[in-house]
Amino acid sequence: MRLLETEAAARLGEALRGFRRAALSAVYGPETTAAADRGDYRALLARCGDDALGVWTRLFVVGVPVPRDAASKAFAPFGIDEALACGLLVGGEEVSAGWGAQFEGDRLLFSDQLPNTTGGRTREHVLGIGGASKLLMDATLRTPVGSALDLGTGCGVQALALAGHASTVTATDLSERAVAFADLNATVNGAALELLRGDLLAPVAGRRFDLVVANPPFVIGTPGPGWTYRDGGREADGIAAELAAASADLLNPGGTMQFLANWLHVAGEDWAERVAGWFPDESVRVWVVEREKLDPLDYVRTWLRDSGEDHDADQAAAWLDWFEAQRVEGVGFGFVSVRRVEGPTEVCCEEARHSVETPWRDRVEDWFAVRARDLEPETLWQAKLRVADGVVLQQTAAIGEEGWDVDRQWLQQADGMRYAEELDPLVVQFMGGCNGEAEVRLQVQLLADTYGAEPAMLYAQLYPVIRGLVERGFLV
Numbered sequence: 359m360r361l362l363e364t365e366a367a368a369r370l371g372e373a374l375r376g377f378r379r380a381a382l383s384a385v386y387g388p389e390t391t392a393a394a395d396r397g398d399y400r401a402l403l404a405r406c407g408d409d410a411l412g413v414w415t416r417l418f419v420v421g422v423p424v425p426r427d428a429a430s431k432a433f434a435p436f437g438i439d440e441a442l443a444c445g446l447l448v449g450g451e452e453v454s455a456g457w458g459a460q461f462e463g464d465r466l467l468f469s470d471q472l473p474n475t476t477g478g479r480t481r482e483h484v485l486g487i488g489g490a491s492k493l494l495m496d497a498t499l500r501t502p503v504g505s506a507l508d509l510g511t512g513c514g515v516q517a518l519a520l521a522g523h524a525s526t527v528t529a530t531d532l533s534e535r536a537v538a539f540a541d542l543n544a545t546v547n548g549a550a551l552e553l554l555r556g557d558l559l560a561p562v563a564g565r566r567f568d569l570v571v572a573n574p575p576f577v578i579g580t581p582g583p584g585w586t587y588r589d590g591g592r593e594a595d596g597i598a599a600e601l602a603a604a605s606a607d608l609l610n611p612g613g614t615m616q617f618l619a620n621w622l623h624v625a626g627e628d629w630a631e632r633v634a635g636w637f638p639d640e641s642v643r644v645w646v647v648e649r650e651k652l653d654p655l656d657y658v659r660t661w662l663r664d665s666g667e668d669h670d671a672d673q674a675a676a677w678l679d680w681f682e683a684q685r686v687e688g689v690g691f692g693f694v695s696v697r698r699v700e701g702p703t704e705v706c707c708e709e710a711r712h713s714v715e716t717p718w719r720d721r722v723e724d725w726f727a728v729r730a731r732d733l734e735p736e737t738l739w740q741a742k743l744r745v746a747d748g749v750v751l752q753q754t755a756a757i758g759e760e761g762w763d764v765d766r767q768w769l770q771q772a773d774g775m776r777y778a779e780e781l782d783p784l785v786v787q788f789m790g791g792c793n794g795e796a797e798v799r800l801q802v803q804l805l806a807d808t809y810g811a812e813p814a815m816l817y818a819q820l821y822p823v824i825r826g827l828v829e830r831g832f833l834v
């Protein structure tokens with residue numbers, strides 16, 4: 359299935375070359391476009407003229423109809439009859455957008471309709487660029503690579519971004535319509551993608567890549583027919599488990615896989631153990647960050663609202679019954695980053711609900727960089743550590759008989775992961791001496807002298823704490 363032949367898609371891309379976010383901002387002003395981004399189209403509509411940019415903007419940004427003649431001029435040399443035949447436009451004397459069109463960087467991407475245009479969703483609806491797409495874009499490492507893979511490409515948003523820094527990009531999707539949109543968008547934006555249709559990993563069986571990304575259909579446990587963009591056809595959190603299990607075999611040595619996922623919190627079970635158990639025993643280093651956790655009712659309501667089925671009490675009840683039968687207490691959502699390494703697998707799962715400095719890719723890079731270092735006890739013993747920039751010590755104190763009595767002390771990072779970490783007084787004292795000049799060995803000996811302790815014993819006690827502080831970026 360193709361939405362347009364390559365030659366026609368290239369002509370459409372040529373016709374719409376001037377339709378980009380930068381042009382909108384330059385012509386209508388950044389405040390007007392910022393208001394439109396928030397869903398307030400009043401100023402934009404008032405400023406749209408009858409020129410081509412005004413016509414495209416009314417059709418695809420605001421989502422209102424325009425006279426057929428005006429559209430015909432705006433799309434030339436792409437024909438109005440071609441636009442009506444492929445579904446880009448619908449109507450008669452007045453025409454409206456049949457597809458959605460969105461900007462991503464300096465690209466224009468078509469998809470099925472967006473919420474601000476007319477019409478409902480079909481089961482094979484091809485999503486435009488949504489919140490989850492943007493999260494993954496923000497987290498994806500952008501260092502140049504040889505080969506990249508986008509699993510569940512939809513309209514091709516991730517794949518086209520990968521094309522900016524990967525020599526070859528492969529993109530897969532189960533949906534024929536999604537592959538057709540990705541193909542069209544590649545041509546419209548002058549990029550080359552290898553597009554394969556099929557179920558999850560099947561189209562790339564036996565192949566390895568330097569970078570793999572996926573914003574998969576991760577929604578859990580939907581009874582009923584399902585939505586291709588959302589429900590991957592696996593039970594429970596099976597999609598994430600399958601991706602995790604395949605990670606080592608999908609990656610070249612040193613390669614990275616990044617995906618978004620939902621996972622279950624089951625009564626009596628540790629979510630971190632559940633997720634860690636999905637990975638192979640060898641060859642991957644994994645960072646799983648849970649950004650939010652919804653209880654089953656909020657989860658079901660969120661996704662029923664998303665698909666416009668929030669009125670469907672039977673479906674909500676069936677979904678909630680399923681969660682209850684599985685003893686599900688909540689559903690976690692977060693980022694999974696996997697690097698192929700030599701040796702046994704290491705998985706770190708953590709909850710980070712607070713606001714973190716973006717882009718997320720910097721956090722991912724930092725995380726892997728520090729874990730690639732030698733942080734063994736003998737190495738840290740000789741290291742000259744210093745407190746990282748932007749780290750402060752905060753204290754609370756209660757008034758006692760002899761004045762203020764400090765009862766809690768914790769470190770707070772101003773940037774990066776913005777971690778806060780509670781410390782005991784010994785570690786506070788140790789960190790106070792971390793000025794980048796004295797070796798850890800010397801500091802531990804001084805502390806041991808102060809407390810009349812044996813240095814080796816004290817170091818054995820402090821080492822895991824010091825290592826944790828280095829891994830979490832408090833000490834460098």
Ligand SMILES: C[S@@+](CC[C@H](N)C(=O)[O-])C[C@H]1O[C@@H](n2cnc3c(N)ncnc32)[C@H](O)[C@@H]1O
Nearest residue numbers: 491510511512531532533557558573575586587
């Ligand atoms: C949430 S959308 C993500 C689209 C796009 N990559 C993005 O970031 O916006 C998930 C995509 O996975 C596709 N999909 C659903 N089930 C699949 C399966 N079993 N195997 C491969 N792709 C699947 C859907 O058609 C949809 O395009």
